Amino acid sequence: MSDTDLKKELQMDEAEKLLPLVLEILPGHAAEGLIDIYEPGSYTAKSLRKLCDKTLNKKNLSIEEQLIVEDIKRQLDGGKLLSRGQEIEGTALEYAVSEQTEAGEKYLYVPIRAIRPQEGGIGLILFDYGDEQ
Amino acid sequence: MKQLLDSDLELVVESNFIYLPLLFDPGIEKEIQSIFRPGKQIEYSAQPDLKTIIKHKGKYFVKALNLHSLFENYEAINSYDYRRLRNDCLLKYQLTGEVNGIFLDETLKIILFQVMPHFIKKNRGLTRKKLIDEEILDLINKKIDIPIIYYKNAETFQDFEPLKEILESLENETPIFKPPGNGILTGRKLRDWFHDAVQAKVLKSEHHRIAKALKVRKQFSQAKPEHIAILLYIAATGAIEIDGFGFTRNNSYKGEYFVYKRTKEYALTDYCARSYLFPECRVAVSTYSPFRPFVMEKYKHPFLLDHKSRQEICMKDFVPSNELLPKISLEL
Numbered sequence: 001m002s003d004t005d006l007k008k009e010l011q012m013d014e015a016e017k018l019l020p021l022v023l024e025i026l027p028g029h030a031a032e033g034l035i036d037i038y039e040p041g042s043y044t045a046k047s048l049r050k051l052c053d054k055t056l057n058k059k060n061l062s063i064e065e066q067l068i069v070e071d072i073k074r075q076l077d078g079g080k081l082l083s084r085g086q087e088i089e090g091t092a093l094e095y096a097v098s099e100q101t102e103a104g105e106k107y108l109y110v111p112i113r114a115i116r117p118q119e120g121g122i123g124l125i126l127f128d129y130g131d132e133q
Numbered sequence: 134m135k136q137l138l139d140s141d142l143e144l145v146v147e148s149n150f151i152y153l154p155l156l157f158d159p160g161i162e163k164e165i166q167s168i169f170r171p172g173k174q175i176e177y178s179a180q181p182d183l184k185t186i187i188k189h190k191g192k193y194f195v196k197a198l199n200l201h202s203l204f205e206n207y208e209a210i211n212s213y214d215y216r217r218l219r220n221d222c223l224l225k226y227q228l229t230g231e232v233n234g235i236f237l238d239e240t241l242k243i244i245l246f247q248v249m250p251h252f253i254k255k256n257r258g259l260t261r262k263k264l265i266d267e268e269i270l271d272l273i274n275k276k277i278d279i280p281i282i283y284y285k286n287a288e289t290f291q292d293f294e295p296l297k298e299i300l301e302s303l304e305n306e307t308p309i310f311k312p313p314g315n316g317i318l319t320g321r322k323l324r325d326w327f328h329d330a331v332q333a334k335v336l337k338s339e340h341h342r343i344a345k346a347l348k349v350r351k352q353f354s355q356a357k358p359e360h361i362a363i364l365l366y367i368a369a370t371g372a373i374e375i376d377g378f379g380f381t382r383n384n385s386y387k388g389e390y391f392v393y394k395r396t397k398e399y400a401l402t403d404y405c406a407r408s409y410l411f412p413e414c415r416v417a418v419s420t421y422s423p424f425r426p427f428v429m430e431k432y433k434h435p436f437l438l439d440h441k442s443r444q445e446i447c448m449k450d451f452v453p454s455n456e457l458l459p460k461i462s463l464e465l
Contacts, residue, residue, distance in 0.1 A: 022259060031255070035259055
């Protein structure tokens with residue numbers, strides 16, 4: 001990688017850190033989950049797991065959101081939080097992809113699935129090879 | 134008889150009897166001349182008004198079939214054709230059991246409006262809003278390519294005037310078809326009349342079905358035609374699939390479905406960290422208890438005993454619930 005490429009990548013990294021982070025925790029195989037938005041700078045120093053805990057412990061949730069949280073907690077009873085086919089470790093930026101709203105506003109998106117492992121046969125780890133969304 | 138009705142042969146209908154052209158050979162000619170000799174009394178059948186042989190526009194016709202008897206006993210005479218005519222008739226007025234049933238199908242309502250929204254992406258972007266039933270049908274309409282015929286059928290379905298008229302005729306006991314009338318007509322014309330008469334008979338026998346259908350249609354008269362088209366499509370195909378979530382009719386049990394979610398390709402790793410790639414499959418739960426998840430396709434997996442389709446997934450101490458809704462949502 002040339003110096004110019006490296007500089008560009010670093011600039012992009014810096015630019016990404018200035019984007020809001022959208023976290024979505026999906027229960028099981030649900031298509032939509034609980035969404036939380038973190039302002040730029042508010043998430044960089046925290047691990048993704050901490051952000052998830054914060055999201056799941058949010059107050060003032062709507063009734064629909066409360067139902068989703070219940071679903072997530074049911075899945076997490078013996079289950080795991082997975083993103084991009086892996087257990088979440090490290091920071092949100094490691095799992096984030098850049099997306100934009102219909103109005104063209106950019107944001108970073110991290111989909112996380114709360115999955116309870118299959119309770120049968122022998123213990124195996126399951127990786128989803130498809131896209132999260 | 135089918136050949137007769139499919140032909141252009143000229144027939145005569147007289148006092149509810151079909152008269153066929155008389156075969157002509159010297160022997161018959163001789164008999165005819167003797168019958169129609171001036172001054173000779175023509176031989177009558179048991180019914181005094183009915184002649185065995187009649188002369189029409191210089192041609193002779195012989196009495197063959199009682200039209201009323203043929204019509205009344207057609208189901209026994211040609212059950213295959215009767216069933217075909219019956220099905221055509223029920224389809225014409227959208228009266229099939231599937232169509233009537235689908236609008237009152239509570240299990241389908243649960244699948245469409247309570248289970249499916251859990252598995253399909255309903256909102257664009259970051260909006261997360263619970264959709265009402267009409268919005269879910271709008272979403273299905275956007276995501277599924279429904280053939281145009283179902284939109285046309287939806288128009289027929291929502292136009293309940295023809296059914297209303299039929300029902301009124303049935304209730305007033307006014308005949309819903311006219312007899313063909315005496316005179317000469319071709320086999321094909323007689324066939325058309327006959328088909329109409331059989332269909333009228335079918336409608337008469339389906340009095341209760343029509344009354345029920347009319348009630349349902351009045352109830353859905355204000356629904357969007359595209360919503361009706363979706364339900365008619367489901368009635369005909371028994372299945373839809375959106376975003377890897379779908380359901381298909383369980384043909385073994387009336388009104389029951391298999392509700393499934395497609396897995397994507399996935400890998401399992403063993404304790405030596407070796408990965409094994411598995412192809413996608415459909416994991417389903419039947420709406421007919423027990424609500425145990427199973428793999429629809431022929432599949433092999435450590436949680437399955439064999440390599441065949443419809444294997445229940447080994448789930449240790451899992452006890453299926455007696456309730457349909459939460460089971461499908463949670464187990465898939």
